[in-house]
Amino acid sequence: MNLKELSEQLGLSQTTVSRALNGYPEVREATRQRVQAAAKAANYTPNSRARKLATGRSMAIGHVLPLSGREELVNPIFADFITGVGEVYAREGYDLLLSMVPVDGVETAYRQMAANASVDGVMVQAPTLHDPRIALLQELELPFVVHGRTAVADSYSWLDVANARAFRRATELLLDLGHRRICLLNGQETLDFALRRRRGFEEAMAERGVPVNPDFMHNDAMTEQYGYRTASALLDRDDAPTAFIVSSMIPAVGVRRAAGERGLRTGRDVSIICHDDVLSYMDNDGINAPKGPAFTATRSSIRDAGQRCAEILLSLIDNPNQPPVQELWETDLTLGRSTGPAPS
Incomplete structure (x- = not known):
């Protein structure tokens, strides 16, 4: 039909x-x-x-991916987020327009989208502390939602995880277990989320009067190799860390590999806490099941975040005069087999 x-x-x-069928208020x-009942009965899908x-409308949402020549296209966190937003776009009849551009081509890409009216809104990911994309999209009057936020986040819509509180709780757990030589393997600290995680870690250490060793503070793209290489070097020191807080389960797997090569058992000889985005292809609950979660983790679903970001953006497109929608999601601290008391 x-x-x-x-x-x-x-x-x-x-x-x-x-x-x-498209929800117009008039x-x-x-x-x-x-109409909706008749369309459902006839199994009708709008052309x-x-x-x-x-x-x-263009019935498309823009995603601009700046390519820095690193791991963007194989990043499973990005893939799960895209899966989440894509589910909502498809349900509501929108296409996803993904533009992969050089880092210095981002502004041009957004301006072309606005000039050509090729998208109805834009999704922004991985914001920096003072992200120039925010002012640009406001100037272009393109509806947008930020997954994450910037230092000043009162004038636009965003959804973020309470990163500082999550890493503060993770650090406090390790301190309660007697650990003092704690290493932070953070994400790239040009990004806002990583700076908030570092702040949570440093605040917890300062409150307990435990000095932060600068040699135990690292940040980079969150790959397994980053976790493996960094942990290998640190675990070979005479004053090796007894615990690691890691910004993703992906580098945490590398930390565990480095520990295993040295005959160290996680949860006994060395402890690991990671941020777990509940990745579809790497299930923390399923690793070495049925013994329980492999890693103690601060948990938050990146796929659920993608779905909610898409819902917020489509609501802004339908109701452009509404105030900014801002949501801060707390994480769950889930105990796994990767943490234990500090070794004597």
């Missing part, structure tokens, strides 16, 4: 039926419910071209 046939069956114009609620004509 097409739009014309559905309209004739209902005795309504094609425009009215299209607007009812359609009476009784009419909307009647994307017809929907664009009826709504005057």
Whole structure:
């Protein structure tokens, strides 16, 4: 069944039926419910071209990925986020327009999107502390949502994890277990989330009067190799760390590999806490199941975050005059087999 046939069956114009299916407020609620019920019964899916004509929208959401020549395209965290937003876009009839550009081509990409009206909104990921994309998108008047936030985050919509509190709790747990030589393997500290995680770690250490060893503070792209190489060098020291706090389960796997090569048992000889994004392809609960989670972790689903970011963005497109939507998600601290008392 097409739009014309559905309209004739209902005795309504094609425009009215299209607007009812797409949630336009000028359609009476009784009419909307009647149209939606008929469309469901007929297993009708709106034609994307017809929907664009009826709504005057592009029915696309822009994602601009700056390529720094590192690990962007194989980043499973990015992949799970895209899966989450994509599920909502598909459900609501939107396409995802992914533009991969050089770092210095980001502004041009956004300006082209605005000039060509090729997208109805933009999703921003991995914000820096003072991210120039925010002011640019506000200037272009493109609806946008930031996954994360910047130092000043009161004028736009965002969804973020309480990173400082998460890493503060993780550090406090290790301190309660008697650890004092604690290493932070952070993400890239050009990014806002990593700076907040560092702050949470340093605050917890300072409150207990435990000095932070600068040699135990590291940041880089969150790969398994980063965790392995850094932990290997540190574990060979005479004053090796007894515990690691790691910004992702991916480098935490590298830390565990380095410890294993040295005959160290995680949870007994060395402890590890990581941030766990509940990755679809790397399930912390499923590693070495049924013994329980492999890693003690501060948990938050990146896929759920993607879904919610998409929902917020589509609501901003439908209601552009609403105030900014801002959500801060707490993490769960889940105990696994990777933590234990500090070795004597």
